[in-house]
Amino acid sequence: MERRDFVKLCAASAASTTLPSPAEAATLKARLYRPALLVDERGQPIRAESLRAGVNYVFDYPFAATPCFLLRLARPAAGGIDLRTENGGAYRWEGGVGPGNAVVAYSAICAHKLTYPTRQVSFIGYRDAPSPVAGRGKVIACCSDRSVYDPSAGARVVSGPAPQPLATILLEHDARKDELAAVGTLGGEKFDQFFRTFGFRLELEMGDRAKASVDGRAIVKELAAYSAQWAQC
Numbered sequence: 001m002e003r004r005d006f007v008k009l010c011a012a013s014a015a016s017t018t019l020p021s022p023a024e025a026a027t028l029k030a031r032l033y034r035p036a037l038l039v040d041e042r043g044q045p046i047r048a049e050s051l052r053a054g055v056n057y058v059f060d061y062p063f064a065a066t067p068c069f070l071l072r073l074a075r076p077a078a079g080g081i082d083l084r085t086e087n088g089g090a091y092r093w094e095g096g097v098g099p100g101n102a103v104v105a106y107s108a109i110c111a112h113k114l115t116y117p118t119r120q121v122s123f124i125g126y127r128d129a130p131s132p133v134a135g136r137g138k139v140i141a142c143c144s145d146r147s148v149y150d151p152s153a154g155a156r157v158v159s160g161p162a163p164q165p166l167a168t169i170l171l172e173h174d175a176r177k178d179e180l181a182a183v184g185t186l187g188g189e190k191f192d193q194f195f196r197t198f199g200f201r202l203e204l205e206m207g208d209r210a211k212a213s214v215d216g217r218a219i220v221k222e223l224a225a226y227s228a229q230w231a232q233c
Helices: 009-013 191-211
Strands: 031-039 057-060 067-072 081-084 090-093 103-107 124-127 139-142 148-150 156-159 168-174 179-186 216-219
Touching: 057 216, 067 124, 103 179
Parallel strands: 031 216
Antiparallel strands: 031 179, 057 067, 067 103, 081 090, 103 168, 124 139, 139 148, 148 156, 168 179
């Protein structure tokens, strides 16, 4: 990347690559993983300007079996929002990147019961329109447990039993090429718990690749192409 519009929160937090233990409950730092350029199914870089507002895009990161949401919001995501994990770790979400600072990404693993988009069905996703669970809409809603997150505010919990926001996926934006890359996470990761809970299923589906680190490129798909069905609620 030649010109980088790196997620602003990294300026304050990229010095550390580890998260504190629950007992520390200190200010969380960014956790950096292998960078992955976001590409389409033909291998061409995703252009931030080409993303459609309100559409669910999904890519796997930082592991081959851990899906994430990529969203272009209708309005800028200004950031500067203080959040906490269920263990009390504090961190600041500094907004989106790309055109109008409106492009954001989050782990698609629900913070309550670890619901996630599978190849067969997704019970979690961005709801642009009003619905019984999503309320007025423009939120990420989980139909499994009725947890609702605000993607314009660091995926903070709006309602439901989720104990913390969705983990932020740190994005790097090359303003000259208008390309995006995933480079790390911030907030409460659920990856270890996810692999303990679904390890057997993931191994049947993906073999040893499930825990493989995504390195170099991550393929972005619309949710309708990533999962065969998308449950509405």
